[in-house]
Amino acid sequence: MTAVQGSRxxxxxxxxxxxxxxxxxxxxxxxxxxxxxxxxxxxxxxxxIFTFGALGGMLFGFDTGIISGASPLIESDFQxxxxxxxxxxxxxxxxxxxxxxxxxxxxxxxGRKKLLIVSALLFLLGSGLCATATxxxxxxxxxxxxxxxxxxxxxxxxxxxAELAPKERRGSLSTLxxxxxxxxxxxxxxxxxxxxxxxxxxxxxWRWMLGSALIPAALLLIGGLLLPESPRYLVSKGxxxxxxxxxxxxxxxxxxxQVVAELDEIKTVAAQDTKGGVTELFRIARPALLxxxxxxxxxxxxxxxxxxxxxxxxxxxxxGFPENQAIWVSVGIxxxxxxxxxxxxxxxxxxxxxxxxxFGSIVMAVSLGVLAVMNFVGDVTVLAVxxxxxxxxxxxxxxxxxxxxxxxxxxxxxxxxxxGIGSSFGSAANWLxxxxxxxxxxxxxxxxxxNVGGPFAxxxxxxxxxxxxxxxxxxxxxxxxxxxxxxxMTRR
Ligand code: BGC
Numbered sequence: 134m135t136a137v138q139g140s141r142x143x144x145x146x147x148x149x150x151x152x153x154x155x156x157x158x159x160x161x162x163x164x165x166x167x168x169x170x171x172x173x174x175x176x177x178x179x180x181x182i183f184t185f186g187a188l189g190g191m192l193f194g195f196d197t198g199i200i201s202g203a204s205p206l207i208e209s210d211f212q213x214x215x216x217x218x219x220x221x222x223x224x225x226x227x228x229x230x231x232x233x234x235x236x237x238x239x240x241x242x243x244g245r246k247k248l249l250i251v252s253a254l255l256f257l258l259g260s261g262l263c264a265t266a267t268x269x270x271x272x273x274x275x276x277x278x279x280x281x282x283x284x285x286x287x288x289x290x291x292x293x294x295a296e297l298a299p300k301e302r303r304g305s306l307s308t309l310x311x312x313x314x315x316x317x318x319x320x321x322x323x324x325x326x327x328x329x330x331x332x333x334x335x336x337x338x339w340r341w342m343l344g345s346a347l348i349p350a351a352l353l354l355i356g357g358l359l360l361p362e363s364p365r366y367l368v369s370k371g372x373x374x375x376x377x378x379x380x381x382x383x384x385x386x387x388x389x390x391q392v393v394a395e396l397d398e399i400k401t402v403a404a405q406d407t408k409g410g411v412t413e414l415f416r417i418a419r420p421a422l423l424x425x426x427x428x429x430x431x432x433x434x435x436x437x438x439x440x441x442x443x444x445x446x447x448x449x450x451x452x453g454f455p456e457n458q459a460i461w462v463s464v465g466i467x468x469x470x471x472x473x474x475x476x477x478x479x480x481x482x483x484x485x486x487x488x489x490x491x492f493g494s495i496v497m498a499v500s501l502g503v504l505a506v507m508n509f510v511g512d513v514t515v516l517a518v519x520x521x522x523x524x525x526x527x528x529x530x531x532x533x534x535x536x537x538x539x540x541x542x543x544x545x546x547x548x549x550x551x552x553g554i555g556s557s558f559g560s561a562a563n564w565l566x567x568x569x570x571x572x573x574x575x576x577x578x579x580x581x582x583x584n585v586g587g588p589f590a591x592x593x594x595x596x597x598x599x600x601x602x603x604x605x606x607x608x609x610x611x612x613x614x615x616x617x618x619x620x621x622m623t624r625r
Pocket of ligand 1: 311314315318432437438441470535536537540563567
């Protein structure tokens with residue numbers, strides 16, 4: 134067990150109280166049939182738990198990515214103005230910001246699992262309403278509901294995954310959330326391509342596009358019902374017995390002594406925690422809050438969603454591409470994004486997070502810088518392909534670093550008592566940054582006479598500025614237990 138230093142008195146360890154031994158022997162003594170039955174409360178292996186636990190990410194990616202293909206169709210069907218279409222796109226981001234902010238204290242109070250179920254229900258409701266919307270107003274309401282769900286999932290999932298994962302693999306397992314986001318984006322692009330012009334059973338193509346989100350939403354609901362509650366949350370509510378059971382079932386590869394030691398450590402730190410809430414967050418977790426909000430704002434201000442949401446427009450407006458070719462460019466970038474994120478899951482626990490972040494910043498700053506200079510001084514008519522390659526390099530830089538790590542960190546750096554609410558603030562900052570970039574990108578592009586060099590130069594400056602930010606404000610979390618991180622952050 135990692136001893137927790139300081140003047141505060143550590144409570145009796147689990148092993149001292151014998152609770153762990155009692156529970157373990159209770160489980161061991163059960164007849165096989167009953168054991169199987171008991172374990173149906175947590176009948177799942179870790180692969181299932183982490184995959185389904187991260188599923189909120191797929192809906193996040195799908196619901197934010199799908200609108201790029203669906204919005205022109207909705208615009209012509211409902212005869213909307215450009216401003217109304219823009220609002221349909223951004224209403225999800227407003228909902229997400231509100232959803233992220235409101236979910237945190239609820240999840241510290243009611244637990245991660247219950248709220249994952251609530252967000253799955255919101256996903257179902259929002260997707261159903263989107264697919265059946267009869268006009269602008271209903272669509273906006275549906276998109277805001279969907280946003281609430283996306284925002285909630287984006288604040289809940291990182292904390293849930295971080296709290297379940299063993300410290301040696303927490304980086305990779307938490308990166309599954311980002312992997313699901315990129316997979317969701319790719320599915321959205323595929324759904325846009327697949328349903329375009331297909332009015333199956335007399336139902337308009339865009340309704341199929343938006344309605345296909347019902348499938349992952351239903352999966353998330355089923356997963357939510359089956360998934361175990363986070364052991365750390367259970368300890369914070371004094372339910373050691375179930376915390377021990379969950380830990381035993383998700384740490385099948387270690388012996389019981391290690392599970393007991395882990396539970397002791399969680400218990401020791403939880404016993405020192407205060408009661409949580411916003412006031413506590415600002416009182417005890419200011420360095421973590423600054424790191425979380427900063428990393429999330431930078432993650433958006435480097436301009437990732439100008440590429441994810443608007444790449445076809447960039448190639449149509451900037452390089453005169455026809456629409457059908459431009460859509461394929463974004464599919465290609467979606468694939469690069471997804472594959473690079475697979476690489477990220479493989480390397481996440483091998484390199485310090487701060488080094489990876491700085492590596493990503495350098496790759497993004499250099500690729501965007503070269504792209505900007507090239508488009509300002511070169512002959513734009515021959516620059517489409519080099520621009521595409523540089524954007525792919527930029528995406529790779531983002532996907533192995535800032536994409537996953539921003540979400541991994543907000544699940545790691547807050548003390549247990551304010552972890553839910555802390556990740557809420559971080560997540561809300563991400564949605565705010567996303568909203569700003571999405572609202573202003575096309576205007577910015579127009580302001581530079583459709584020269585992509587303009588907006589991308591600004592994003593490149595943010596990528597460069599992110600380096601000193603990481604050096605000064607981001608703590609290194611790789612390989613440390615959440616309790617060790619909590620101790621270090623409290624000392625700061
Ligand atoms: C960001 C999203 C972005 C996605 C792209 C996520 O980490 O938060 O805004 O669309 O990465 O892969």
